[in-house]
Amino acid sequence: LLRWNEVRYSKKGLPPGTMGWPLFGETTEFLKQGPNFLKTQRARYGSFFKSHILGCPTIVSMDPELNRYILMNESKGLVPGYPKSMLDILGKCNIAAVHGSTHKYMRGALLSLISPTLIKDQLLPKIDDFMRSHLSNWENKVINIQHKTKEMAFLSTLKQIAGMESSSISNSFMTEFFKLVLGTLSLPIDLPATNYRRGFQARKNIVNIVSKILEERRASNESYKDMLGSLMGKNDCKYKLSDEEIIDLVITLIYSGYETVSTTSMMAVKYLHDHPKALEELRKEHSAIRESKNPNDPIDYNDLKSMKFTRAVIFETSRLATIVNGVLRKTTQDMELNGYLIPKGWRIYVYTREINYDPFLYPNPLIFNPWRWLDKSLESQNYFLIFGGGTRLCPGKELAIAEISTFLHYFVTRYRWEEVGGDKLMKFPRVQAPNGLHIRVSSLNNN
Numbered sequence: 001l002l003r004w005n006e007v008r009y010s011k012k013g014l015p016p017g018t019m020g021w022p023l024f025g026e027t028t029e030f031l032k033q034g035p036n037f038l039k040t041q042r043a044r045y046g047s048f049f050k051s052h053i054l055g056c057p058t059i060v061s062m063d064p065e066l067n068r069y070i071l072m073n074e075s076k077g078l079v080p081g082y083p084k085s086m087l088d089i090l091g092k093c094n095i096a097a098v099h100g101s102t103h104k105y106m107r108g109a110l111l112s113l114i115s116p117t118l119i120k121d122q123l124l125p126k127i128d129d130f131m132r133s134h135l136s137n138w139e140n141k142v143i144n145i146q147h148k149t150k151e152m153a154f155l156s157t158l159k160q161i162a163g164m165e166s167s168s169i170s171n172s173f174m175t176e177f178f179k180l181v182l183g184t185l186s187l188p189i190d191l192p193a194t195n196y197r198r199g200f201q202a203r204k205n206i207v208n209i210v211s212k213i214l215e216e217r218r219a220s221n222e223s224y225k226d227m228l229g230s231l232m233g234k235n236d237c238k239y240k241l242s243d244e245e246i247i248d249l250v251i252t253l254i255y256s257g258y259e260t261v262s263t264t265s266m267m268a269v270k271y272l273h274d275h276p277k278a279l280e281e282l283r284k285e286h287s288a289i290r291e292s293k294n295p296n297d298p299i300d301y302n303d304l305k306s307m308k309f310t311r312a313v314i315f316e317t318s319r320l321a322t323i324v325n326g327v328l329r330k331t332t333q334d335m336e337l338n339g340y341l342i343p344k345g346w347r348i349y350v351y352t353r354e355i356n357y358d359p360f361l362y363p364n365p366l367i368f369n370p371w372r373w374l375d376k377s378l379e380s381q382n383y384f385l386i387f388g389g390g391t392r393l394c395p396g397k398e399l400a401i402a403e404i405s406t407f408l409h410y411f412v413t414r415y416r417w418e419e420v421g422g423d424k425l426m427k428f429p430r431v432q433a434p435n436g437l438h439i440r441v442s443s444l445n446n447n
């Protein structure tokens, strides 16, 4: 069977590599050995090789320059190639499902909600208000920081979208959203009790919740200063979206920022715990900001811009933990890439993980060293792909930094913490603590 499968994919012009077993390909090796499997294949076949993973013939590209080229050239037929379960559940107007002019329009609508001016005037005050109360009364408790950061990422975004505080609606929305996330990461098997079926049902429930909010708002004639308010704005909004598009945009916003922001926050807590010098420097930055204010004054935009070391901690955490291993594209036509012929419909795994550990780009790459990012030019290098690149460069980058920075502000100025210990951390295929990451928290002022 192995041989037959290799012959089947031995078309002239394809990149080197192996295809594994019919149907399953090399998925087991990929999931079990993760990055090591890809590194071994690279050692054998170079930085551009073929494989068959997660149900699809796939080209793995690990070359930084080629990766950038692929991300810049969507118009040549290199469109997002996310799995079916993800696209089904996130909706057909979801940003990853649309291309060309529709993508431009949806992206424009999204960017209009998170511009620097809006972050400054509307979003940051909401984020501050949320973090201030979310991070209260943690002292003298054992906290599962993974759970808390997940709640935080979801509820803080919901507040920005619909001005919603913790309530029965936001809690049922959160329960449904967690099911939706699991569904997008599952195999698309539509049978009762599968995560896929549950995720799909959760989507329907979320559509109902948001539709109801839209109806109520239309009936009330009030104007709302939040993202939904802008999207529904009749005359002053440049982007006119249907209800279906508004709902899919809401799901896009929550989904894209959820795991990225929560996991980066959790891993920052982990790395800061393990590196007291970095924690001391970070605390110094935040204490100085706090001392210049009254206890109830919020963090403002100038404070945020002054948090140079915090920004460095966020980048170093994203780099070292590799929260995003890479992004997926697929070919819409047969095409030539890097001197090879790639058939239509093949997936391309733009694998960026190894760049993060390249000793020439990041000396001592396995050491947590936020100071390296104080050299601002590192952030604008061509190989910096932590937030993607090209036409789909993460539009939420600065918003994510605002959220994580505000979280860290209240966390390090209010508390000290130690790990309870023994919690397992997985780095691949997703960064997560399967049984939670537990910390014992005490008040900073009690010592």
Ligand code: HEM
Pocket (backbone or CB within 6 Å): 080, 095, 096, 107, 110, 114, 252, 253, 256, 257, 258, 260, 261, 264, 318, 323, 324, 327, 328, 385, 386, 387, 388, 389, 391, 392, 393, 394, 395, 396, 397, 399, 400
């Ligand atoms: C540390 C936090 C974050 C990281 C590391 C991150 C990373 C990324 C990456 C790598 C991509 C490129 C995906 C691709 O090319 O297929 C991306 C796209 C995207 N991100 Fe983020 N992201 C973060 C936070 C956020 C937040 C808070 C939002 C909310 C607004 C967001 C919204 C999006 C959207 C909508 C896209 C798709 C853009 C498009 O297709 O045009 N991200 N992000």
